[in-house]
Amino acid sequence: MPQPRTAARRVTIVEVARHAGVSTTAVSKVLRNAYGTSPQMRSRVRAAVDRLGYRPSATARALRGRTWTVGVMLPDVRNPFFADILDGVAEHLDDTEYQLLMTCGGNDATSEARVTEAMIDRSMDGLILIAPVSSPAHLDGIARTVPTVVIGRHSHSARYDTVNDDDFTGAGLVVAHLAGLGHRRIAHIEQHETDRVRLAEMPNALRADGYRHAMRAHGLGEHIDIASTTYTRDGGHLGARLLLARPDPPTAIFAGADVVALGVLDALTEAGLSAPGDISVAGYDDITLAAFRTISLTTVDQAGHHIGVTAAGLLLDRITEPGRPAAHVKLTPTPVVRGTTGPPR
Amino acid sequence: MPQPRTAARRVTIVEVARHAGVSTTAVSKVLRNAYGTSPQMRSRVRAAVDRLGYRPSATARALRGRTWTVGVMLPDVRNPFFADILDGVAEHLDDTEYQLLMTCGGNDATSEARVTEAMIDRSMDGLILIAPVSSPAHLDGIARTVPTVVIGRHSHSARYDTVNDDDFTGAGLVVAHLAGLGHRRIAHIEQHETDRVRLAEMPNALRADGYRHAMRAHGLGEHIDIASTTYTRDGGHLGARLLLARPDPPTAIFAGADVVALGVLDALTEAGLSAPGDISVAGYDDITLAAFRTISLTTVDQAGHHIGVTAAGLLLDRITEPGRPAAHVKLTPTPVVRGTTGPPR
DNA sequence: AAACATTTGGAAAACGTTACCCACATCACT
DNA sequence: AGTGATGTGGGTAACGTTTTCCAAATGTTT
Numbered sequence: 001m002p003q004p005r006t007a008a009r010r011v012t013i014v015e016v017a018r019h020a021g022v023s024t025t026a027v028s029k030v031l032r033n034a035y036g037t038s039p040q041m042r043s044r045v046r047a048a049v050d051r052l053g054y055r056p057s058a059t060a061r062a063l064r065g066r067t068w069t070v071g072v073m074l075p076d077v078r079n080p081f082f083a084d085i086l087d088g089v090a091e092h093l094d095d096t097e098y099q100l101l102m103t104c105g106g107n108d109a110t111s112e113a114r115v116t117e118a119m120i121d122r123s124m125d126g127l128i129l130i131a132p133v134s135s136p137a138h139l140d141g142i143a144r145t146v147p148t149v150v151i152g153r154h155s156h157s158a159r160y161d162t163v164n165d166d167d168f169t170g171a172g173l174v175v176a177h178l179a180g181l182g183h184r185r186i187a188h189i190e191q192h193e194t195d196r197v198r199l200a201e202m203p204n205a206l207r208a209d210g211y212r213h214a215m216r217a218h219g220l221g222e223h224i225d226i227a228s229t230t231y232t233r234d235g236g237h238l239g240a241r242l243l244l245a246r247p248d249p250p251t252a253i254f255a256g257a258d259v260v261a262l263g264v265l266d267a268l269t270e271a272g273l274s275a276p277g278d279i280s281v282a283g284y285d286d287i288t289l290a291a292f293r294t295i296s297l298t299t300v301d302q303a304g305h306h307i308g309v310t311a312a313g314l315l316l317d318r319i320t321e322p323g324r325p326a327a328h329v330k331l332t333p334t335p336v337v338r339g340t341t342g343p344p345r
Numbered sequence: 346m347p348q349p350r351t352a353a354r355r356v357t358i359v360e361v362a363r364h365a366g367v368s369t370t371a372v373s374k375v376l377r378n379a380y381g382t383s384p385q386m387r388s389r390v391r392a393a394v395d396r397l398g399y400r401p402s403a404t405a406r407a408l409r410g411r412t413w414t415v416g417v418m419l420p421d422v423r424n425p426f427f428a429d430i431l432d433g434v435a436e437h438l439d440d441t442e443y444q445l446l447m448t449c450g451g452n453d454a455t456s457e458a459r460v461t462e463a464m465i466d467r468s469m470d471g472l473i474l475i476a477p478v479s480s481p482a483h484l485d486g487i488a489r490t491v492p493t494v495v496i497g498r499h500s501h502s503a504r505y506d507t508v509n510d511d512d513f514t515g516a517g518l519v520v521a522h523l524a525g526l527g528h529r530r531i532a533h534i535e536q537h538e539t540d541r542v543r544l545a546e547m548p549n550a551l552r553a554d555g556y557r558h559a560m561r562a563h564g565l566g567e568h569i570d571i572a573s574t575t576y577t578r579d580g581g582h583l584g585a586r587l588l589l590a591r592p593d594p595p596t597a598i599f600a601g602a603d604v605v606a607l608g609v610l611d612a613l614t615e616a617g618l619s620a621p622g623d624i625s626v627a628g629y630d631d632i633t634l635a636a637f638r639t640i641s642l643t644t645v646d647q648a649g650h651h652i653g654v655t656a657a658g659l660l661l662d663r664i665t666e667p668g669r670p671a672a673h674v675k676l677t678p679t680p681v682v683r684g685t686t687g688p689p690r
Numbered sequence: 691a692a693a694c695a696t697t698t699g700g701a702a703a704a705c706g707t708t709a710c711c712c713a714c715a716t717c718a719c720t
Numbered sequence: 721a722g723t724g725a726t727g728t729g730g731g732t733a734a735c736g737t738t739t740t741c742c743a744a745a746t747g748t749t750t
């Protein structure tokens with residue numbers, strides 16, 4: 001059996017009250033900025049708090065009030081795009097009393113359920129779920145329990161807010177850019193999807209839709225060519241190899257995410273090819289590594305930082321006003337042309 | 346003022362007890378696997394728990410027991426080396442009841458203090474601090490309050506465990522590799538340090554020491570050349586520019602971390618140079634990006650994953666036995682030779 | 691049968707804080 | 721002076737769970 005904690009006893013509100021010569025209710029009111037305390041009282045309590053180094057126990061507070069905690073569920077710590085989002089969230093929370101705590105859902109519905117339950121059981125005040133793969137019903141259930149904002153999921157639920165970029169339009173920007181350079185055989189690497197709900201909501205599916213639509217709009221419908229793998233570097237690598245093995249290989253590849261494009265560049269290097277000399281390569285996300293000089297990836301900037309700031313703002317609003325109607329924010333992407341795209345040979 | 350939570354009421358232990366026709370004490374004992382419950386009792390309670398979908402409130406538990414939470418403080422979410430460590434920690438915790446929650450200390454002592462306090466106030470059962478910059482006294486204070494394991498800090502505190510690789514030896518491996526290729530002018534990029542404690546404990550300082558020692562051991566003492574910047578990509582970029590501007594530029598650069606090496610490669614590309622054709626470049630960490638085909642970085646593998654697994658094991662031990670003598674684990678690094686190093690021109 | 695040991699179940703208090711409600715004092719208006 | 725409004729402070733209970741301690745039943749030994 002685990003042994004009891006032997007940590008030093010922390011200062012409690014009872015000791016602060018005794019030290020200040022007031023009730024625990026008074027101390028609590030002062031700390032919560034609650035109505036009904038005089039300036040003198042506030043001053044006395046604050047002096048006692050400082051003198052004793054008192055900090056409230058967030059877990060004790062949870063039984064009646066708030067823990068002042070915002071939980072963020074990441075799909076994966078490796079994709080630098082999520083780091084951009086986190087920077088935005090952290091920046092927005094910096095001037096508040098909220099503490100940001102993160103954990104990973106691992107792109108797996110069972111794992112996501114375990115993680116969101118863990119955050120709820122710890123009485124987190126609100127959750128930001130990034131690119132969750134769980135069913136819409138499950139997400140609704142979460143949002144019914146705790147204020148929730150979802151990023152990277154084109155849902156129109158009435159129960160939670162969403163923040164996304166316009167993935168459909170963003171994909172169109174890439175195709176327009178490549179077509180503008182003269183490319184006609186423009187291929188796409190998508191995340192393989194079969195689930196109908198995911199096909200309607202996930203960013204990768206909308207990017208593939210945007211690609212198809214833009215290709216037809218540029219009169220290139222007959223050149224539509226999609227390799228279905230995964231949004232990982234390995235998925236990019238495999239996708240590129242599949243596309244290069246075609247009877248009529250593409251002259252340009254639009255990878256649905258920057259990490260996928262990195263895998264494409266890997267595969268080109270192995271095949272003794274280069275971008276854009278042999279094949280143009282474009283990604284999506286504008287992760288910080290995309291600007292790395294040796295890579296210099298053409299991509300779409302979906303402003304991860306701005307997404308994070310916006311999501312955090314919506315969540316704090318929803319914590320304050322839980323029944324507020326859902327907001328679904330769609331940000332406008334911008335193309336970022338760098339060194340991996342050029343005219344076809 | 347914030348409005349009250351309007352979330353649905355969750356099932357409590359009182360309802361489970363009523364449903365099972367037993368006391369709340371019995372339910373609690375069954376869930377904690379405490380002594381003093383019969384098999385029939387356990388069966389009845391478990392059936393009621395399943396039927397009602399009951400989950401204990403971790404925050405209520407905190408007032409008398411454990412929250413079953415492990416907190417990890419990261420310096421930065423961007424460095425992929427920390428993702429390797431996290432994978433190891435997560436893997437070790439996977440078969441336990443502990444939930445991993447992460448947050449960022451931002452490489453700043455004030456920010457670290459705020460974050461560790463937040464984790465302690467939320468009654469986390471134990472902390473893993475990765476590359477903290479706080480003073481030794483501060484770390485001791487934390488460890489006196491909550492079971493703590495520190496990674497990336499060569500400390501011999503009696504109060505907390507540490508897990509590190511042998512940075513001194515690792516640096517020697519790089520110098521040996523480069524000297525073996527025939528390099529004599531081997532330069533190093535270090536994190537600038539002036540604080541005496543940090544010079545004694547931080548991995549970057551030990552790598553610089555290891556570099557100096559190895560250079561002298563290879564009879565290259567007169568060629569010791571160090572650029573002091575920061576362990577960031579920008580620091581690598583600046584360091585490379587400083588070294589290239591020397592009257593006698595180096596033929597090889599040992600950057601103290603892989604992210605620093607990426608900045609060096611950036612600077613070389615801008616100067617129209619390449620590695621290893623013009624200058625050999627070696628890093629440290631073996632982040633997953635080091636194996637990226639376009640980069641193919643020569644580096645030192647400090648087995649982030651293994652560090653994570655080891656740290657998690659030590660922490661769970663320390664939670665079980667808080668007064669246990671401190672363990673200071675030092676792992677052996679291995680060189681990884683790839684495409685950025687070769688014989689000097 | 692009596693004495694002792696062990697197992698099981700549960701009443702009550704503890705944990706640290708907030709929410710609720712009310713008593714009392716002071717101020718403003720008629 | 722009497723009445724109503726407002727501000728301040730605090731007593732008490734609630735929150736959901738674990739810990740502590742003991743009573744009662746059952747099993748074992750003399």
